[in-house]
Amino acid sequence: MSSTPEYARLSVAPMMDWTDRHERFFLRRISAHVQLYSEMVTTGAILHGPRDRLLAFDPAEHPVALQLGGSDPAALAECARIGADLGYDEINLNVGCPSDRVQSGRFGACLMGEPALVAASVAAMRAAVAVPVTVKHRIAIDEMPEWETLIGFVDRVADVGCDRFIVHARKAWLEGLSPKENRELPPLQYGLVRRLKEERPALHITINGGVESLDDAVAHLACVDGGMLGRAAYQNPYVLAEADRRVFGADTPVHTRHEIIDAYCNHIARETSAGTHLMAMTRHILGLFNGLPGARAFRRHLSENTPGFDGTPDEAVALVRQAASLVRDGRRVAA
Template sequence: MKHTAIFVSVAPMMDWTDRHCRYLHRLMTRRTRLYTEMVTTGAVIHGPRERLLGFDPSEHPVAVQLGGSDPKELAQAARICTDFGYDEINLNVGCPSDRVQDGRFGACLMREPMLVGECVAAMKAAVNLPVTVKCRIGVDDQDTEAALDALTDSIVAAGCDELTVHARKAWLQGLSPKENRDIPPLDYPRVYRLKRARPGLPVAINGGIKTVDEMKAHLDHLDGVMIGRVAYHEPEILLAVDRDIFGEAPPVADAFEAVEAFEPYIAARLAEGTRLHTMTRHMLGLFTGRPGARAYRRHLATEATKPGAGLQTLRDAVAHVSRADNPASAPALVA
């Protein structure tokens, strides 16, 4: 992947950014980099690879996020992912879940910066793709200045191509993974200071970013922005990324065109035996703010799970939504 001076990406999100979600997102943005859900090295090496790693060629540029802490296993997994055609290998040093801690990877690796550097070096030696890291600013009682600097020094020395920082601490004791996404306070200036200290390292920021204006404000200080839940719950923001960040026309004009463009993919997957809900669950955030959006969501949530649900189910759901040109002017109570 050719890393440009400014980049935008959609965060790897467990149970959300699967191949169906990524295909939908790519229909709405050419310029946004997409990430897989985190996949562990053990799963890559020993599991059903096509199910875990397969993706549609249209998803490019697409990166795989690996979870692990053994340099040899990460190198082996990186080679496998390279053979699948990914554009980037990303190492998870930010996930705070108990399962991740038990496996000695994710956010707990903030405490082991030298090991993270060894992991990056092993992957760099194994593949010719960009190797990147996503981390927090620290964990638990760590001093965020020292912790983030130590991690960055180690991975830069190992050849890391890019760092994305979720601008919160992770509290591994006392907060659930869900709480860790909201409760620890955001510290954007800490990430800005990191970039100023290391101008040669591409640095992106993640955490709490909800609007294009916020993206632009961060891009005044940093190379990249990673958005997460807003891209899932309000995917039309991806249209604005191409238009307002990069000055390019998005692939489709609106959510209605996105649904129409998604239909052939859905039909092909249905023919393979995939259930409609497996794909349409990623579409519930479309049409947010338009009259009829609530009825659309309700229809999809109840009808798409039924045996035999097909494209007509989706079309019936979309029929609830007004095609008014200016959804922002619609009263919120009818959304």
């Protein structure tokens, strides 16, 4: 059986431009146990770019995984080693992104058509690190037959020792659809992912795609090992508020939204002291009060006052708390 850690039962997907270290720190104020992922980072960026900035994370983010983009086994192995040495709990290979830019670099979803290369890459990564190496992928690409492609791909990669697969339950079309359309237009095929678990019970299988709520994730856990939320957790992060209790059985309090803001303000004060722009942090909290009276005023106050902000850390914290106060009483607060 897979030796998968308990935290893999629920995770938040790696999302470019979204799941940076500030977003991950923020989500950790909501749930202590849900697994978090970095944005995809390419091997080239790690080997030749500002590594410290790209891979930085706070110890409070654990459990946290580093997602890599690439197709050269040696480069992936070296980047996996770097990530593991920095303390990431898991190294994940992106075989699901269908964007033209990613395809041009020969990584992402196009690698579904090269299972032998993916297997070689995973084998090299596993040889380089002691932490789990996992793969996030689609069901199939383009005109490839769904089930035959899925089971063939998973079997080939499992042969080199990988036992955790995160399956976005859609095909990816490499031409004719944008990345956004590829997330929405190809039909969800949860049945194939469930069949994969049934036929390969020793593998840990996580469903991704169309998981819009904690209820959705919990329902999937009846058939597979893990549920992964994507944009739903970004647009309405409070969806994770009861995750620790409902998914992990933890006897921990459910924090109110305002308690979460108060905790995040400590991060804001520390980061603005270090020169981080306020908007880099507040952009991640805009959806926290979704559905509550005053939520629009909260978003507007932050959107109007954080661009160009050049105040002190105390002023940054005051601005955020002032925005949150609009949800309490609905009053408009002057900038």
